[in-house]
Amino acid sequence: MADTVGDRYELRVSTEAIGAGGAVEELAKRFQREARVTARIRHHGVPQVYDAGLDSGAAELYLVMELVPGVSLRTFVDPHEPLPASWAAAFGAQLATVLSHAHAVPVVHRDLKPTNVLVTAEGAVKVLDFGIAAVLRPDVTRFTATGTPMGTSLYMSPEQVKGGTVSPRSDLYTLGCVLYELLSGYPVFGGDTDIDRWxxxxxxxxxxxxxxxxxxxxxxxRLVLDLLAKVPERRPGDAYEVYERLLPFLPALGSTPKSTEESQRELPDPTRLFRRPNAPRSPSDSGPALEPSSVEESAAAASRLPHTALRESMADAVSRADGLLYEERYLQSADVLDAVIRPAGNELGAENPQVLQLRLRRAAILVVAGEYRRAQPEFDALADAFSRTKGPRSDDAVECLRQSAYCRAELGQVEEAIHRFRDVLDRISGEHGDGTDTALEVRRNIGELQAARNDLSEAESTLAPLLDDLVVLRGKDDEGMRYVAALLKRIRSARSR
Known part of the structure; x- marks a missing residue:
């Protein structure tokens, strides 16, 4: 369900369309973490996110963001009338500026394509789907902490196809795909199936x-061909270099559109920003009919506790911590929560449900900040606390144990990470079986870590049955299944050498 209020766009999806129980809560937590990261991209080419999370009362995931009236960049792709070079360069230059800000965070888009770009009436681009709104779409199954390959086969870089490391230069490859399509009217590589295109x-x-x-x-x-280089190191160094190489093709300041561009007059002109920056709209110019669209961000509901002084201070701490999160002051945000956790624990008890939720919130913030060494012991303690208070197979206990394993993996503690992931899998399997989304992801995590420590035999033993289950549960077109298949193929190839 989508709704617009003033300049805001709200999208809600019933949790029934996504999963149930712990899978929904786990997805909501990942969604909020992704939202916080995306909110750090401070650029007018990325729609502002106001709120995102799980409305447990309504059993819905929700997203509130800036309403962006615009037309899809796909509208400008026409094989019979491809764009003038200056128009394509103007789009490419704007996209390069957005990517340069995102990569500085660092955030890699992973799925840049014409349908993920809106063009406003002024010709400005807005890049959507920096990993947040995708979770609310029924065609996207989940976020992953360890980087399951994402992308669309028409625009997927070679390293994404192979399940390799994705970097800012992967976004540059997809930018090359977009520029090629704008200039030619056709995708750089066609094909009847995803496999053909890959x-x-x-x-x-x-x-x-x-x-x-x-x-x-x-x-x-030459620039487009350089962007499409198979090897990332042979592509331009960064988005800033791409912008610099596009500058010669942009129109001069104060110029007027060339006659060759008149056929595009019914669509927003992307060169207008370069010819007449910040120019006012003409009173007689109603502009093209645009349809609203949008995307994402973070936060959660404040505490719904009775109004004692302590509980008011807890709610105030949550509010201030969220404000600091928005300003990217992660450690200060964690410290604000830490300051209220201590007196709250003394008065209400260290394992009071509200105190535990504050501690969980603080630990999650430390993960967002990349403070895995500090977050790991807290997740260990929380896993034990939730096991005592809610049971070892409760959603909170399992999620904290899983985050503890993830922190250890990030710290290079492979053996300990595998041990904890196996504990997570035992708890999930005992309660729900090993075919849930979370169980499938944990099985993949274990196989990846086994491969990382070069135990290829064990990795194959873990991933082979996982692949069989993914084929049955999700089908042969599922991207996660294809990733595991590619990883298993590389492992078997390495073993046969």
Whole structure:
């Protein structure tokens, strides 16, 4: 269900469409963590996120963000009338500026494509889906802490296809795919199936644009081909370099559109920002009919406790901590919660449910801050506390144990991480079986860590039955299944050498 109120857009999805029990809570927590990270991208090309989380009363995940009226960049892709070079360069330059800000956080988009970009009436781009709104779409199964490959086969970089390390240069590859499609009207690599397209991203060389359109400047053609290099190190160094190389193709300040661009007059002009920056709209210019769209961010509900002085201070601490989170002051946010956790624990008890939730909130903030060494013992303590108060197989106990394992994996404590992930799997399997989303992810985590310590035999023993289960449960088109299949193939190849 979607609704608009003023300049805000709210999207709600029933948890029944996503899962049940602990799977929903786990997804909501990941959603909020992703929202906090995305909110750190301070750029007008990324829609502002106001709130996101789980409304347990209504059994819905919700997202409140800036309402963005605009048309999809897909509207500008036309094989019969491809864009003028300056229009494509203007779109590319704007996208490069957004990516440069995101990569500085650092955040990698992983799924840049025309349908994830809106163009406003002024010709400005808004990049959507920095990993947050995707969780509310029924076609996306989950977020993953360890980086399950994401992407769309028409725009997926070779390293994503292979399940390798994704970096800012992976976004540059997809930017090259987008520029190629804008300039030619066709995707850089077609194919009837995802597998066909993946193989071409891995092995085929793109047809130079100048063989399709002689009016494409040679240096622009060269830039697109450089962006589409198979090896990340052979692509431009960063988004800033891409922007610099696009500058020669942008229109001069104060110029007017060329006659060759008149056919695009019914669509927002992306060169307007460069020709007339911050120019006012003409009173007679109603602009094209635009349809609203949107995307994401963080926070949670404040405490709903009775109004004692202590409980008011707890609610105030939550509010102040969220404000500091928004300002990217993670350690200060954690300290604000720590200051109220101590007196609350003394008065209400260290294992009071509200105190435990504050401690859980603080530990999650430490993970967002990358403070895995500080977060890990707290998650250990919380896992023990929730096991005593709610049971060892309760959702909170299992999630804290899983986060403890994740922290250890990030700290390079592979053996301990595997031990805890196995404990998590035992608890989940005993309660729900080993075919739930969380169980499948933990099984993959274990296989990845076994491969990381070069125990290829054990990794194969873990991942082979996982692959069989994924095929049955999710089908052969599932991206997670394909990732495990690719990882298993690499492991078997390495073992056969």
């Amino acid at each position: 193989n071409r991203h891995l092995h085929a060389e793109p047809v130079p644009l100048r063989e399709l359109r002689t009016d494409v400047p040679a240096d622009l053609d």
